[in-house]
Amino acid sequence: AQKVTQAQTEISVVEKEDVTLDCVYETRDTTYYLFWYKQPPSGELVFLIRRNSFDEQNEISGRYSWNFQKSTSSFNFTITASQVVDSAVYFCALSEIGNSNYQLIWGAGTKLIIKP
């Protein structure tokens, strides 16, 4: 069955440290999409990245980077030189081509606390 696991419930680091948020997924589809969203304290879910199952290249966007490894079914998210503004809950999600309902399968989220 399809599933997304974010094993880290909460992570706390000091500003400027690097931090990696883990995401492990399960799917039977060969074609699927993975997403990361950020939810700051204001509550709005902000889209960060979408990656399809055929593209295993790592992605870098400023201080953010994503490591997609099909061999381990993981799509991990790293923040380099973290800042207080990175404090938020981060969600990983899976979308399967075979899912005609267009639903996203959500991880439980990881709460990231960046201390000044």
Place this chain on the structure above:
Amino acid sequence: DVKVTQSSRYLVKRTGEKVFLECVQDMDHENMFWYRQDPGLGLRLIYFSYDVKMKEKGDIPEGYSVSREKKERFSLILESASTNQTSMYLCASKSGLYTDTQYFGPGTRLTVL
């Protein structure tokens, strides 16, 4: 940029009241979604709509109904609000391509007293 707006950020209602939560998107998206988010339970899909007047139940539709009379607007209705419907409600939209991204509104924090 995609813009999804929700009618209220905070709402306080009494038990038994009929509650309308409105969501509007400006990107001509075919699909719209209503989720609720509760601590420890993550995001749960209540209903979604893939076209005007079309709707599908999500994982937790009980106690809710929806309306989509126009493409850009998707309403969530609590026919008779109960305290266990106190929650954060999030609306999202996406294009007709199932590969596309869901974009979210700012959320409505509903308290039912």
